[in-house]
Every structure is written in structure tokens, then in C-alpha cells.
Amino acid sequence: MIHQDSRKLLEIRGLRATVSGIEILKGIDLTVRSGEIHAIMGTNGSGKSTLAKVLAGHNAYTVTAGSVVFEGNDLLGLEPEERARAGVFLAFQYPIEIPGVSNSHFLRLAYNTVQAQRGKDELDPLEFEDFVREKMKLLDMNPDFLDRGVNEGFSGGEKKRNEILQMALLEPRLAILDETDSGLDIDALRIVTTGVNKLATRDNAIILVTHYQRMLNYIVPDYVHVMQGGRIIKTGGKELALDLETRGYDWVGAERRSAIGA
Amino acid sequence: MSAVLQNLVNQPYKHGFVTEIESDIAPKGLNEDIIQLISTKKDEPAWLLEFRLKAYEQWLKMEEPKWPNVKYPKIDFQAISYYAAPKPKKKLSSMDEVDPELLRTFEKLGVPMHERAALAGVAVDVIFDSVSVATTYKQKLAEVGIIFCSISEAVHKYPDLVKQYLGTVVPIGDNYYAALNSAVFTDGTFCFIPKGVKCPMDLSTYFRINTEESGQFERTLIIGEEGSSVSYLEGCTAPKFDTNQLHAAVVELVALDNADIKYSTVQNWYAGDENGLGGIYNFVTKRGLAKGVNSRISWTQVETGSAITWKYPSCILQGENSVGEFYSVAVTNHYQQADTGTKMVHIGKNTRSTIVSKGISAGHSNNSYRGLVRIAPTAAGARNYSQCDSMLIGDQCGAHTFPYIQVRNQQAKVEHEASTSKIGEDQLFYFAQRGIGNEEAVSMIINGFCKDVFQQLPMEFAVEATKLLEFKLEGSVG
Numbered sequence: 001m002i003h004q005d006s007r008k009l010l011e012i013r014g015l016r017a018t019v020s021g022i023e024i025l026k027g028i029d030l031t032v033r034s035g036e037i038h039a040i041m042g043t044n045g046s047g048k049s050t051l052a053k054v055l056a057g058h059n060a061y062t063v064t065a066g067s068v069v070f071e072g073n074d075l076l077g078l079e080p081e082e083r084a085r086a087g088v089f090l091a092f093q094y095p096i097e098i099p100g101v102s103n104s105h106f107l108r109l110a111y112n113t114v115q116a117q118r119g120k121d122e123l124d125p126l127e128f129e130d131f132v133r134e135k136m137k138l139l140d141m142n143p144d145f146l147d148r149g150v151n152e153g154f155s156g157g158e159k160k161r162n163e164i165l166q167m168a169l170l171e172p173r174l175a176i177l178d179e180t181d182s183g184l185d186i187d188a189l190r191i192v193t194t195g196v197n198k199l200a201t202r203d204n205a206i207i208l209v210t211h212y213q214r215m216l217n218y219i220v221p222d223y224v225h226v227m228q229g230g231r232i233i234k235t236g237g238k239e240l241a242l243d244l245e246t247r248g249y250d251w252v253g254a255e256r257r258s259a260i261g262a
Numbered sequence: 263m264s265a266v267l268q269n270l271v272n273q274p275y276k277h278g279f280v281t282e283i284e285s286d287i288a289p290k291g292l293n294e295d296i297i298q299l300i301s302t303k304k305d306e307p308a309w310l311l312e313f314r315l316k317a318y319e320q321w322l323k324m325e326e327p328k329w330p331n332v333k334y335p336k337i338d339f340q341a342i343s344y345y346a347a348p349k350p351k352k353k354l355s356s357m358d359e360v361d362p363e364l365l366r367t368f369e370k371l372g373v374p375m376h377e378r379a380a381l382a383g384v385a386v387d388v389i390f391d392s393v394s395v396a397t398t399y400k401q402k403l404a405e406v407g408i409i410f411c412s413i414s415e416a417v418h419k420y421p422d423l424v425k426q427y428l429g430t431v432v433p434i435g436d437n438y439y440a441a442l443n444s445a446v447f448t449d450g451t452f453c454f455i456p457k458g459v460k461c462p463m464d465l466s467t468y469f470r471i472n473t474e475e476s477g478q479f480e481r482t483l484i485i486g487e488e489g490s491s492v493s494y495l496e497g498c499t500a501p502k503f504d505t506n507q508l509h510a511a512v513v514e515l516v517a518l519d520n521a522d523i524k525y526s527t528v529q530n531w532y533a534g535d536e537n538g539l540g541g542i543y544n545f546v547t548k549r550g551l552a553k554g555v556n557s558r559i560s561w562t563q564v565e566t567g568s569a570i571t572w573k574y575p576s577c578i579l580q581g582e583n584s585v586g587e588f589y590s591v592a593v594t595n596h597y598q599q600a601d602t603g604t605k606m607v608h609i610g611k612n613t614r615s616t617i618v619s620k621g622i623s624a625g626h627s628n629n630s631y632r633g634l635v636r637i638a639p640t641a642a643g644a645r646n647y648s649q650c651d652s653m654l655i656g657d658q659c660g661a662h663t664f665p666y667i668q669v670r671n672q673q674a675k676v677e678h679e680a681s682t683s684k685i686g687e688d689q690l691f692y693f694a695q696r697g698i699g700n701e702e703a704v705s706m707i708i709n710g711f712c713k714d715v716f717q718q719l720p721m722e723f724a725v726e727a728t729k730l731l732e733f734k735l736e737g738s739v740g
Contacts, residue, residue: 056691056695057694057695058691059687059691060687079694080691080694080695081693081694081695081697081698081699081700083695084694084695084696084697085697089695090695092692092695095692096688096689096692098689098692098706098707098710099683099710099711100709100710100711100712100713100714101706101707101709101710105706106696106706109698109702109706110696110697110698113696113697113698114697117697149710166696170696170697
């Protein structure tokens with residue numbers, strides 16, 4: 001929600017980025033304040049997933065221009081793990097499988113690493129077990145999931161739930177959800193989005209990267225941005241998403257072209 | 263490959279140092295006189311000299327195997343010294359008399375003998391070059407009738423037992439390197455577990471090659487009588503040299519009715535530097551004979567060292583219902599080459615075998631799994647399950663799988679599964695995005711990959727193996 005005593009969490013200015021020498025982001029400007037939910041929408045190839053990965057620090061992408069300030073600090077100067085510890089979280093579009101590494105081990109290590117960074121107590125395996133089980137209820141997860149390998153043989157829905165569980169454990173300041181709705185059936189979508197809504201507070205912020213409007217029926221955004229060709233070409237309120245749903249993306253580009261007289 | 267991954271896999275060898283101890287070295291070269299010299303030095307009975315000479319005769323007629331997927335310059339067997347012993351100043355009757363320099367070497371290796379033995383309850387039969395220096399816990403084991411000593415000692419004290427079993431599992435002419443070993447072996451371990459005795463502790467031997475350019479030819483013989491059981495641990499490190507060192511050990515295991523022998527190895531010999539210079543050639547023949555009904559032979563190996571590894575710990579499943587197991591992790595880095603695997607030969611009815619092989623390749627290394635599963639016509643109801651997984655780190659290394667399956671009985675069941683994976687930037691990024699740095703991530707991925715094997719190792723060995731893999735694959739992350 002937009003509230004008066006919000007703080008500036010993230011400020012992106014003129015961000016340009018390339019992958020394998022091809023420019024994907026061509027000047028992004030975006031400001032996110034605490035308590036806000038932003039949806040970034042756009043067609044495939046518009047650069048929205050790239051933006052998510054660049055913010056998280058994926059080293060396949062090279063930032064060529066612009067700045068990103070997160071809670072007053074230069075985010076681009078940090079390694080990916082430092083960004084995570086500082087409170088930037090990315091829920092992956094395609095979560096990675098790590099065979100043989102148990103979920104409980106992985107989750108505890110991630111949790112304790114972030115806790116240590118915040119000067120808070122780390123949890124031993126028994127304490128963590130109780131803690132994580134509590135969080136799992138939020139996402140209606142089966143306890144046997146803890147003993148399985150990280151994302152190993154998980155269904156699409158299970159993987160996405162695991163991402164949101166990690167978000168619940170790590171309590172990020174900024175959560176970027178990259179197409180978290182893709183591959184989810186209606187029931188799973190409801191569970192996952194209910195979980196995300198419970199995690200949204202006045203102090204953190206969420207950026208939803210999505211192709212479709214349907215997730216926005218459950219998580220109501222304060223702002224909707226439309227990306228095309230590596231730029232944000234339109235920003236509006238939640239009703240913009242509904243327009244996109246009924247009218248598609250083409251008109252936004254056409255509108256912009258006529259506005260700039262192209 | 264990214265700089266991060268490169269740093270992670272380019273750790274220098276941590277046990278590279280040479281102990282300065284006077285050695286008594288035989289002149290270079292191999293002929294009947296040298297064999298005679300070894301036998302005389304060791305004050306051996308005539309039958310053993312005969313065994314050696316027969317093996318030498320076989321060896322002369324044989325050729326080095328050409329089939330392994332490894333490359334190395336031709337070995338000049340006449341340029342090797344076949345015997346080296348620390349000069350005995352006087353006969354040693356206790357640990358206090360052992361050369362302090364030698365003890366310091368063990369300290370550096372993290373093998374403080376008395377402490378280790380006392381703390382972990384492990385009997386350590388220490389091999390230094392070719393002569394046994396000290397044996398602990400022998401007394402305690404003797405109380406239950408277990409013989410655990412150097413093979414030289416066994417030749418003198420228990421000649422009948424040695425004579426009865428030596429060369430019965432690996433015949434003198436079995437292969438080129440086994441024949442060589444049979445001709446010139448200088449020492450090794452002998453272990454005898456009598457009928458019905460469950461060995462009360464893990465038996466452990468630490469090997470260390472110390473004299474430059476001296477070939478090392480260990481010979482190990484373990485016999486489990488009816489209803490006995492034993493867990494044997496073998497661990498190796500070696501000092502850093504630029505000259506290749508040949509190591510050709512032979513290990514023979516015999517399990518009689520209902521006997522159970524578990525043999526675990528953690529191997530960390532000098533692998534050569536990052537340009538592939540130097541390192542140990544490890545050409546080993548290890549074989550277990552599950553001779554009796556319901557007997558079991560289980561091999562677990564963690565191979566991390568050596569410039570070249572040529573090694574196939576195998577099981578001959580002769581007894582009905584006998585069981586063979588092979589659990590292996592082989593790690594290669596830089597220019598290391600490994601051709602390793604197992605042979606499971608099913609002869610008896612309802613024999614079962616399990617093969618779990620995990621190969622990890624980094625740098626410019628080459629890692630091959632080679633395994634044979636043979637079901638003889640007599641082996642009705644035999645079953646085998648094989649799983650071979652390879653992991654690649656970087657894009658300059660190779661992983662290969664050569665499974666040979668020969669089934670001559672209709673009622674047998676053989677399964678083979680294989681997979682290849684890669685530690686990729688995306689996996690590391692996933693960890694990083696959860697706050698976990700690259701070093702810890704690689705360690706976790708590797709340990710997860712090897713879990714099925716590590717859990718077969720005795721507890722303290724599993725910890726050691728985990729650390730060893732971290733040594734091999736971790737580094738300063740910039």
C-alpha cells in the first residue's frame with residue numbers, strides 16, 4: 001500500500017544492461033518505496049526478467065550505464081550474495097535443482113547467513129525445524145518436503161511454493177517475484193498469492209514480474225508498469241493491468257509512438 | 263569458465279613436503295638379482311622367493327594394458343628403485359623409539375598416532391615407505407584372535423596362512439601391474455579375522471610414499487573366516503615431487519561363509535601441479551572373493567589424488583547369496599586422469615551387487631568410469647544395480663562412462679543408470695541469491711552429489727573425505 005511515512009527503498013536511474021554484447025535494458029527509471037507493490041508487465045522479450053536478474057546481480061549481464069540505489073547504498077557494487085544479505089530477494093522463474101542437498105539444510109544455511117548479517121541469532125537444526133514448519137503452514141506444504149533435495153523432482157507448483165517459503169524465511173526488504181504465477185494451477189496460485197500477501201508489510205516492497213493479469217487479481221499492485229524494448233513505456237494504477245488483459249499490449253506501444261511523434 | 267570457478271578448483275596440494283630420513287635404497291632396475299635382494303633383505307622363506315620369481319617370469323612376457331582412457335609417457339621400469347627402507351638404527355619396541363622426524367611427518371598429516379588411536383579407538387598400522395615402523399593396538403586385537411600386522415611380519419609369524427591365501431584372489435599373472443607387484447612387493451598389511459569374531463574397531467592404515475623415484479608396491483591380504491566381520495580403512499597422502507612415482511599395489515580380500523569385509527579408502531596422493539607436471543601413477547589391483555555363502559565384500563573409495571588412477575576394486579561373488587558393493591567418488595582436477603570403476607562377477611546363485619559411482623571432473627582433467635557386470639550361467643537369480651553419475655566443473659574437462667554388461671543367465675536382473683550434470687553459473691547464482699557464497703555453494707553441491715557414497719564411509723572417515731573434497735575444490739573467492 002502507498003502510505004505517507006514510506007521510505008525510498010529502491011531507485012533505478014537510466015539503467016542499461018547487455019547480455020553477450022546485446023543491449024536488453026535500454027534506460028530504466030523506477031522508484032520503489034516501502035510498503036508498495038509494483039507490477040512489471042510486458043510481452044516476452046520486453047526485458048522484464050532481465051531487469052529482475054540484473055537487480056539480483058546475475059553475472060551473465062553487464063550493466064553499461066545508470067545507477068541502482070538500494071536503501072541509500074549502491075546496489076550494483078555488491079556481489080549477488082551481498083545483495084541477498086542486504087535484503088534483496090529474487091523468487092526465480094525457474095528454480096534450480098540441487099540433487100542430494102536437503103531442503104532443510106539449504107534453507108537453514110540461507111536463513112542463518114542472513115540472520116548473521118543482521119546481527120540476529122542463528123538457529124540450530126532442531127530450532128530451525130520448528131521455525132520452518134510454522135512458515136510452511138503459510139503455504140500449505142507437506143512436511144516431508146524438508147527431507148527432499150532442493151527442488152529435486154519438484155512439480156512446478158512445489159518449486160514456486162519453495163521460493164515463497166524462502167521469501168518467508170529470509171524476510172527481504174525488497175522481493176522480486178519473477179513470473180511466480182507461471183505453471184501454477186488455480187489452487188496453487190491462490191495458496192502462493194495468499195502467502196505473498198501475508199508477507200507484504202509497511203516496511204518491505206514487492207516487485208511482481210508477470211506476463212498475465214491473473215496474479216494481480218490476488219495480489220493487488222499499487223503501480224503497474226509496462227515494459228517494451230527494454231524500457232518502461234507506461235505506468236499506471238491497478239486498472240492498467242485490466243486494460244492490458246482486455247486490449248493486449250499493442251495499443252500501449254502505439255499510444256507511446258504517437259505521443260513521441262514517431 | 264568464470265574466474266570464481268577457476269579459483270575454487272585451483273587449490274595447491276596441502277601435504278607437499280619431504281621428510282629427511284636416511285633411506286636404504288636398492289640400485290635402480292629390475293632383474294632376478296634385485297628380487298633376490300628384496301627377499302634376502304626381508305629374510306623371506308624360499309616359497310615366497312619362488313612366488314616372486316614366478317611372477318617376474320610372467321611379467322616379462324606381459325605388456326602394459328593399452329585400453330585405459332589415460333595417456334602418459336612410457337614408463338622405464340629399469341629406472342626405478344624397487345626397495346627403500348628407513349635405515350634401522352636399532353630394533354624398535356615402542357613408539358618412543360620411533361624417529362621424531364617421522365612422528366612429525368605424521369603430525370603434519372594430521373595422524374597423531376597415539377592420540378588418534380586412543381581418541382578414535384582405531385588401530386593404526388603405519389607404513390612408512392616399505393617397512394612397518396610401529397603397530398598399535400595389536401595386543402588388544404590379539405585378545406580376540408585377530409591378527410593385524412605388516413605382511414612381512416605375517417610371512418614370518420603366520421607363514422601357513424599367508425601361503426594358503428596369497429595370490430589366490432589376484433593370481434600372479436592376473437595383469438601387468440599385479441604381476442610386477444607380486445615380484446617386488448616390499449610390505450603391506452595382513453589381517454586375519456577368525457571364525458565368529460566381529461572386529462571390535464575399525465582397522466586403519468596410513469600409507470605414505472617418501473623416497474623420490476622409489477616405486478611403491480604394497481601388498482595387502484585380508485581374510486575373514488566364517489561369520490566374522492571387519493571394517494578396514496586405508497588412507498594415503500604423499501609429498502610433492504616433480505618426478506612421477508609409480509605405485510602398483512595389490513589388495514586381496516577373502517570372505518568365507520557369512521563373513522563381511524568392508525574396505526574403505528580415502529586417497530590423496532600428489533596429483534601433479536596445475537600444469538600436469540609430476541604426480542603419482544596409481545595402478546592398483548584390488549579384488550575381493552566372496553567365497554562363502556551369504557558373504558559380503560564392500561568397497562568404498564574416495565579418490566582425489568594421483569596424476570593417473572587405474573583402479574577397479576572388484577568382487578568375485580562365488581558363494582550363494584553373496585553380496586558385492588562398490589561405492590566410489592573420484593575427483594580429478596588440473597591434468598589428472600582417472601580410469602576407475604569395478605568388476606562384479608556373479609558366479610553363485612542369488613548373488614547381488616550394487617555399484618554407485620560418482621565422478622567429478624574439473625580443470626583439464628579426464629575422469630572415466632569403467633565397470634564390468636558379468637553374470638555367469640550358474641548365477642540364477644543374480645541381481646545388479648549400477649548407478650554412474652558424472653559432474654563437470656568448467657568446460658575443459660571430460661567425463662566418460664564405459665559400462666560392460668555380460669549376462670549369461672536368463673533369470674538375472676541387471677539395471678544401469680547414468681547421468682551427467684554440471685555445476686553451472688545458474689546453480690551458484692541460486693545459492694548466492696540466498697546469501698550463500700560460492701565456496702560454500704560448491705562444497706554443498708559436491709557433498710550433495712557424493713552423499714550416497716559418503717554415507718557408506720565410517721563416521722570419522724566421512725568427515726575427512728568431506729574436508730578433502732573441500733581442499734581439492736575450494737579456494738580464495740575474490
